[in-house]
Amino acid sequence: MLLAMLLHFVQHIAYGYSLAEIISHESFLNGVVDAKPWRRVGAMAVCASVAGFGWWAVYAYGRPLVSIKQAVKSHEATMPLATVGHALLQIVTVGLGSPLGREVAPREIGALLATWLVRKTNLSAANTRIMIACGAGAGLAAVYNVPLGGAVFTLEVMLQTFSIAAAVPAIITSVIAALVAWIGLGNASQYRMPDLQVSTSLILWSTCVGPIFGYGGQWYARLATAARARAPRNWRLVPWCGAVFILVGVAAVPFPHLLGNGRGPIQLGLDSDISLRLAAELLALKLIATTACLRAGAEGGMLTPGMTIGALLATAPGIAWTALWPGIPIGAFAVVGVTAFLASSMTMPLTAVVLVLEFTRVSHDFLIPMLLAVGGSMATNKWCRS
Missing domain, CATH: 1.10.3080.10 (Clc chloride channel)
Known part of the structure; x- marks a missing residue:
């Protein structure tokens, strides 16, 4: 507290x-x-x-x-x-x-x-x-x-x-x-949730894209591990952190969403209030910023940054899917993407599902697409590590 x-x-x-x-x-x-x-x-x-x-x-x-x-x-x-x-x-x-x-x-x-x-x-x-x-x-x-x-x-x-x-x-x-x-x-959920409904189309989408989030999560985890392994632990921390964090600040002038652990972009995704272009830009910047900060020697968690990447990564396949089967808000795709990416990037499928349910207090019906996506995500994760 x-x-x-x-x-x-x-x-x-x-x-x-x-x-x-x-x-x-x-x-x-x-x-x-x-x-x-x-x-x-x-x-x-x-x-x-x-x-x-x-x-x-x-x-x-x-x-x-x-x-x-x-x-x-x-x-x-x-x-x-x-x-x-x-x-x-x-x-x-x-x-x-x-x-x-x-x-x-x-x-x-x-x-x-x-x-x-x-x-x-x-x-x-x-x-x-x-x-x-x-x-x-x-x-x-x-x-x-x-x-x-x-x-x-x-x-x-x-x-x-x-x-x-x-x-x-x-x-x-x-x-x-x-x-x-x-x-x-206080007793409040971490994210505000609009009224989202589960449909057959969302279930099919979740089944198809689970492996994408599995591969992406595994790749992101390896990238973060490699960056941490090369981080300085001596006086070089000072110039490294100086350069990286100031560059992140400069990037935040046109992209203020970049600052912080990523809760803001996740909420934009859940509210279906994000464009494909902004999602793609923030996805690239978030990947670069988190990796660079770890490489510079800074420390912090990967849970919310991983959720952010999952929400942003869900935008493109979600928009593409709605072009064929319209009617699903981007927020529904974001919920599933967050869960599947978090499960793979931190290798914790059950924890990811429970955390997202408690973070968002989303409808219990979302367990079906979430679990299907996590299943495909973890199967791909295991295949990548074998």
Whole structure:
């Protein structure tokens, strides 16, 4: 809750909107669009300095970072205090306009708190592993108000088991985390959904395009992994981040939608309020921007950026389909595309379905096209990795 409130505070100060309240009804995209072009470039210049000097200091003066997966895999791999600085840098840079996601920071803080707590208990190695994973899942549940999604993420991605011993604490911790976050963030879905209906035509489209999203998600995951592997971890972070983030700011002068984790473009897709040209331009820019920021050494999540790419990627085949079988709004294609791309890019089919259902609170009937697309997506994903 506090990390999310910090994110909103930074956004409002950086772009000069909703200054009287932290949680407002004005979206980040509206604030960025209304901001002067010089303010967008200036905010990203500040972001460049914070990212470059901040992560350089974390790597130079802090203990070596331990990832959540490493901490879950081995209870002897302790997450250091530098994790707090690492998480805060992610929140501040995303608030300033970094195109990466914000969800890793609360997951890291949740896992770190769990690590500290289990030290003071006499838990077995197996239960220690479960509780650290639950801390990460609870962080996700709180920041996005997705209690079931946080629990499924813990089981499918972190622990890779659905045993009763793991499921009970995963569900309880994620629900408690989401309830606590309501105090400051309220009980609201992440996206506004128009009234969308499922049709036979949408089901057929979902069956046909699932492999496209599967291949695209796998390719995107490899691209992000390669960019992270080549990122600097020394003084070169400063010039790299300086160059990349300022260029992103310049690109945001004609394309303000580029700034932030991508929630704005996703909402445009769900509202069917995006043209084919704008979708293609934003798709190319988002791919370049996220990859470049990772290559520069910045950190952040890939969940919302992956959803953004899925929504934008669904636009072209969706418009082509409506030329033959009209009547389906672009928003319906976006829901399916987001789910299928997220499932493949992060290799989490069940979590992707549950997250999108909780993010959007879309009609239960959408499970049919979503699951069909995810099935084709994951089959292609597995084929690409074989």
